[in-house]
Amino acid sequence: MAIWLDQAAEGFGETFAAFLTTKREVSDDVNDVVKAIIADVRARGDAALADYSLRFDGIDFSDVPMRVTPAEIDEAAAKVAPEVMDALRLAAERIEKHHARQMPKDDIYEDALGVGLGSRWTAIEAVGLYVPGGTASYPSSVLMNAVPARVAGVERIVMVVPASGGAINPTVLAAAKIAGVEEIYRIGGAQAVAALAYGTETIAPVAKIVGPGNAYVAAAKRQVFGTVGIDMIAGPSEVLVIADANNNPDWLAADLLAQAEHDPGAQSILITDDAALGHAVMSAVERQLKSLSRSETAAASWRDFGAVILVKSLADAVPLANRIAAEHLELAVDDPDALMAGVRNAGAIFVGRHTPEVIGDYVGGSNHVLPTARSARFSSGLSVLDFVKRTSILRLGPEQLRALAPAAIALAKSEGLDAHARSVAIRLNLEG
Amino acid sequence: MAIWLDQAAEGFGETFAAFLTTKREVSDDVNDVVKAIIADVRARGDAALADYSLRFDGIDFSDVPMRVTPAEIDEAAAKVAPEVMDALRLAAERIEKHHARQMPKDDIYEDALGVGLGSRWTAIEAVGLYVPGGTASYPSSVLMNAVPARVAGVERIVMVVPASGGAINPTVLAAAKIAGVEEIYRIGGAQAVAALAYGTETIAPVAKIVGPGNAYVAAAKRQVFGTVGIDMIAGPSEVLVIADANNNPDWLAADLLAQAEHDPGAQSILITDDAALGHAVMSAVERQLKSLSRSETAAASWRDFGAVILVKSLADAVPLANRIAAEHLELAVDDPDALMAGVRNAGAIFVGRHTPEVIGDYVGGSNHVLPTARSARFSSGLSVLDFVKRTSILRLGPEQLRALAPAAIALAKSEGLDAHARSVAIRLNLEG
Numbered sequence: 001m002a003i004w005l006d007q008a009a010e011g012f013g014e015t016f017a018a019f020l021t022t023k024r025e026v027s028d029d030v031n032d033v034v035k036a037i038i039a040d041v042r043a044r045g046d047a048a049l050a051d052y053s054l055r056f057d058g059i060d061f062s063d064v065p066m067r068v069t070p071a072e073i074d075e076a077a078a079k080v081a082p083e084v085m086d087a088l089r090l091a092a093e094r095i096e097k098h099h100a101r102q103m104p105k106d107d108i109y110e111d112a113l114g115v116g117l118g119s120r121w122t123a124i125e126a127v128g129l130y131v132p133g134g135t136a137s138y139p140s141s142v143l144m145n146a147v148p149a150r151v152a153g154v155e156r157i158v159m160v161v162p163a164s165g166g167a168i169n170p171t172v173l174a175a176a177k178i179a180g181v182e183e184i185y186r187i188g189g190a191q192a193v194a195a196l197a198y199g200t201e202t203i204a205p206v207a208k209i210v211g212p213g214n215a216y217v218a219a220a221k222r223q224v225f226g227t228v229g230i231d232m233i234a235g236p237s238e239v240l241v242i243a244d245a246n247n248n249p250d251w252l253a254a255d256l257l258a259q260a261e262h263d264p265g266a267q268s269i270l271i272t273d274d275a276a277l278g279h280a281v282m283s284a285v286e287r288q289l290k291s292l293s294r295s296e297t298a299a300a301s302w303r304d305f306g307a308v309i310l311v312k313s314l315a316d317a318v319p320l321a322n323r324i325a326a327e328h329l330e331l332a333v334d335d336p337d338a339l340m341a342g343v344r345n346a347g348a349i350f351v352g353r354h355t356p357e358v359i360g361d362y363v364g365g366s367n368h369v370l371p372t373a374r375s376a377r378f379s380s381g382l383s384v385l386d387f388v389k390r391t392s393i394l395r396l397g398p399e400q401l402r403a404l405a406p407a408a409i410a411l412a413k414s415e416g417l418d419a420h421a422r423s424v425a426i427r428l429n430l431e432g
Numbered sequence: 433m434a435i436w437l438d439q440a441a442e443g444f445g446e447t448f449a450a451f452l453t454t455k456r457e458v459s460d461d462v463n464d465v466v467k468a469i470i471a472d473v474r475a476r477g478d479a480a481l482a483d484y485s486l487r488f489d490g491i492d493f494s495d496v497p498m499r500v501t502p503a504e505i506d507e508a509a510a511k512v513a514p515e516v517m518d519a520l521r522l523a524a525e526r527i528e529k530h531h532a533r534q535m536p537k538d539d540i541y542e543d544a545l546g547v548g549l550g551s552r553w554t555a556i557e558a559v560g561l562y563v564p565g566g567t568a569s570y571p572s573s574v575l576m577n578a579v580p581a582r583v584a585g586v587e588r589i590v591m592v593v594p595a596s597g598g599a600i601n602p603t604v605l606a607a608a609k610i611a612g613v614e615e616i617y618r619i620g621g622a623q624a625v626a627a628l629a630y631g632t633e634t635i636a637p638v639a640k641i642v643g644p645g646n647a648y649v650a651a652a653k654r655q656v657f658g659t660v661g662i663d664m665i666a667g668p669s670e671v672l673v674i675a676d677a678n679n680n681p682d683w684l685a686a687d688l689l690a691q692a693e694h695d696p697g698a699q700s701i702l703i704t705d706d707a708a709l710g711h712a713v714m715s716a717v718e719r720q721l722k723s724l725s726r727s728e729t730a731a732a733s734w735r736d737f738g739a740v741i742l743v744k745s746l747a748d749a750v751p752l753a754n755r756i757a758a759e760h761l762e763l764a765v766d767d768p769d770a771l772m773a774g775v776r777n778a779g780a781i782f783v784g785r786h787t788p789e790v791i792g793d794y795v796g797g798s799n800h801v802l803p804t805a806r807s808a809r810f811s812s813g814l815s816v817l818d819f820v821k822r823t824s825i826l827r828l829g830p831e832q833l834r835a836l837a838p839a840a841i842a843l844a845k846s847e848g849l850d851a852h853a854r855s856v857a858i859r860l861n862l863e864g
Contacts, residue, residue, distance in 0.1 A: 080846075081842075081846070083838070083842045084842050084843065084846045086839065086842075087838070087839035087840075087842040087843045087846075088843070090836075090839045091839065091843065094543075097543070098543075098549055101539055101541075102539075102551065104536075107533055107534075109533075111526075111529065111530075111797070115796065115797070116783065117530055117796070117797055117798060119534065119815075122776045122777075124809065124810050125776070125777075125809070135848065138847050139843070139846065139847065140843055140847065171846055171847075207809040207810040208810040226665065226805070226807065228810060229807070229809075229810030229811055233658065250858055251855075251858055251859055254851060254854045254855040254858050255855050257851040257854075257855075258849070258851040258852045258854070258855040260851070261849060261850065261851040261852070262849075288851070288854070291850075292850045292851050293848065293850050294848070294849070294850065294851070298851060336827075340825075343823070344554045344557070345554075345557075346823050347823065347824070348823060348824040348825070348826065349823055349824070349825050349826070350826050350827075351548065351825060351826065351827035352827060352828070352829070353859075354828050354829050354830050354832070354833045354859060355826055355827055355828045355833070356833075356855045356856055356859065357855070358840055358844060358852045358853075358855045358856050359826065359828060359833070359836055359840055359856065360824075360826050361840075361843075361844075361852065362839065362840045362843045362844065363836045363839045363840050363843070364547065364549070364826045364828075364836070365543070365547070365549055365826075366549060366824040366825075366826055367824065370824075371821075373658070375658065375661070376821065376823070377556065377557070377639040377661075377821075378556050378639040378640040378660060378661030378821060379661055379821055380821045380822035380823075381822065381824055383551075383822065385817070389803075389808065389809075389810060389811055389812045390812035390813065390815065391775070391778050391779065391780060391781055391808070391812075392779070392780040392781070392792075392798040392799065392802075392813055393772075393780070393781050393783060393798075394780065394781070394782050394783065394787055394791065394792050394796045394797075394798055395768075395782075395783035395784060395787055396784070396786050396787040396791060396796075397784070397786050398786050400786070401786045401787070401788075401791070404522075404791055404795045404796070406515070406519070407518065407519035407522045407523065407794065407795045408519075408790055408791055408793075408794045408795050410513075410515045410516050410518075410519040411516065411519045411520070411523065411571070411572055411793075411794045411795070412790060412793075412794065414512075414513070414516045414519075414571070414603055415570050415571070415572065415603075416567065416725065416726070417690070417693060417694075417726070418693065418723075418724045418725050418726065419686060419689040419690040419692070419693040419720070419724055419726070419730060420690045420693070420790045420793065421790075422686045422689075422690070422720070423683075423686040423687050423689075423690040423788045423789070423790045424788055424790050424791065426682055426683055426686050427683055427785075427786060427788065
């Protein structure tokens with residue numbers, strides 16, 4: 001059973017502050033193991049990959065090639081139900097259209113002095129996409145990572161996915177095919193991250209690695225960060241639903257459980273100004289839990305981290321929402337725009353009663369890779385911007401240099417940097 | 433003496449590849465020390481800050497307040513030479529104008545189905561700016577970090593700067609004043625990073641920490657990452673100059689030395705198609721080294737990491753530049769635009785012979801916080817984007833939900849997520 005917090009109760013401020021800092025993840029310290037694996041892959045390349053894949057995934061690269069063949073991808077796609085293929089295609093198309101609008105534009109201009117300034121955006125040349133194995137192997141995540149990379153103009157997208165026991169989820173390969181990913185290796189874990197970062201005989205290195213993974217993958221991404229770029233390190237999923245009295249409790253319960261079924265560390269929170277609705281949703285959750293295939297996971301998440309927060313007025317929900325800074329925020333209220341105007345910290349907002357968060361997981365068009373664990377206070381969901389980088393441009397002629405030189409020389413001297421001052425002064429026969 | 437690489441020589445490919453992977457930083461393993469300091473600041477707050485400041489900076493907070501007073505800031509600014517104050521004001525104004533153009537725009541729209549989609553940008557609420565003490569305490573860096581944060585709309589900018597022996601560089605305080613930073617604490621090291629991330633009795637926590645620092649500061653930033661956002665972890669500075677025969681060797685030598693004087697780990701590289709120019713620049717570097725106040729640092733950098741690379745043609749310089757992915761790239765050639773078109777990986781490009789990189793350090797208007805150590809392959813310099821975050825927005829009515837529901841349900845079921853399917857189906861009385 002989730003906790004019940006009442007804004008009107010004594011000590012709510014402290015209770016809420018404590019609730020905010022609840023840890024939902026056991027972070028295993030796997031750094032040493034991961035360090036050794038990375039060093040081994042750097043030293044022995046493919047041979048190390050073969051050893052780890054045999055040991056961890058039970059796959060022998062003398063029987064099966066490390067790289068997934070085009071025929072295998074086609075065969076996998078042929079196995080997927082037509083309605084799922086259609087759904088993947090619809091999702092890919094909507095993701096592509098939405099993300100195409102995110103492409104930043106170059107801005108090259110001259111200022112009043114005649115100084116040329118600018119920003120030029122270019123795609124990252126090669127990106128690695130980690131896809132987990134087993135039940136966390138989500139085809140929708142392949143689309144959410146690969147399509148924006150493709151839209152950004154990344155030429156080489158390399159997917160790695162562990163073939164636990166030899167098998168790769170065919171829908172994952174179908175999603176890769178739809179997203180135009182052709183370079184796929186059946187490797188996983190820290191060894192796959194190391195191979196992407198440093199390269200092996202078979203795999204050329206990439207410049208950035210994205211995608212979710214277990215504790216080993218997360219630790220490996222942290223360790224190779226700097227050599228390559230990485231996306232965020234995502235924690236368990238979370239949803240915050242703000243709801244007024246005019247809601248069907250069953251709809252809201254379903255939304256809360258859709259997060260809870262992801263992970264025992266997932267978190268589902270309802271904020272409402274109506275105690276009766278709060279109680280009705282709690283009952284509905286208990287009822288719906290019974291018929292879920294992942295009821296054990298969902299029940300654990302709801303029991304350990306679920307919460308219903310009763311507020312005096314809906315306006316009071318907004319500052320709480322900003323402190324929670326949820327990955328997903330649903331506004332199931334009569335006037336969602338009024339609340340939305342005050343929301344500042346949220347990964348994504350789902351507006352109105354007919355926008356369940358799940359639509360955003362799959363076919364809304366927006367990205368489902370979003371900041372978790374309150375990091376929406378300082379970071380954003382995955383977008384085309386994660387696959388491009390900006391080069392700044394400066395262009396002076398002799399006249400502009402003359403205009404700016406005295407200030408540059410004064411600052412260089414005040415910082416004790418002689419050679420800096422000279423680099424400007426020497427071009428104008430000034431004293432440096 | 434720097435190394436000389438000749439594209440025409442046998443084994444150039446291997447030599448260049450080895451040159452690319454040269455490590456220029458000794459990364460001290462200070463993680464355990466930093467971990468203990470962070471834990472202590474979390475546990476004891478201000479008392480821990482007082483202890484560390486006494487021990488490391490020789491400053492006693494029972495004599496001097498931790499927070500720098502407004503009077504102190506005004507007095508510091510009054511001590512700074514008027515031409516330096518003017519130069520700081522000019523720099524701040526140019527940085528502000530340039531960065532204002534970088535503000536991303538909200539994009540809220542309806543697609544053909546009538547689905548509302550969008551991206552909304554908001555400023556991070558509170559940002560901490562770390563400023564190193566001692567000789568690395570650069571007023572220009574205060575402007576480069578604080579002005580973009582201000583432009584982004586960050587309401588609270590907190591500066592920390594260690595007062596080694598009690599003193600803070602007055603020009604740093606003057607720069608803070610010009611940038612509108614009023615909340616300044618005389619603390620530094622890992623303890624200052626911990627205070628910004630977790631807060632103490634005196635210091636409210638921030639959501640993101642930016643700014644350069646030593647190995648302890650860098651390790652602390654890595655450790656608090658997740659609780660707060662951080663900017664890049666910058667390594668030693670570097671410049672790549674591509675030059676044709678028509679250059680004054682003294683100008684180029686001054687540019688190479690302007691990087692070299694920063695740090696023994698800094699790197700200055702010249703690529704030219706003219707051997708005579710290469711030799712002339714090398715001689716000029718030796719000559720100019722003698723008259724620098726930081727000649728020891730610059731000589732060490734040039735000796736250990738400096739390089740002149742002779743190419744057969746200027747066009748051959750471009751792929752090498754993309755592999756080097758330099759923080760700063762100067763194009764000192766007759767037709768810089770021809771080369772620039774092919775450059776993909778560079779933090780900033782300085783176009784033409786009259787644009788010494790040093791102008792960008794101070795008064796160009798572009799940011800001088802740029803990706804080092806080849807990270808321009810996957811990341812960008814500091815900009816307004818580092819101080820805002822994007823919330824994505826999705827809005828469906830009943831009609832749009834009906835249109836997208838079947839695909840969402842098909843994907844949810846194929847991923848084995850019952851509650852996801854139900855959350856959509858239940859709203860339409862469909863089978864979930």
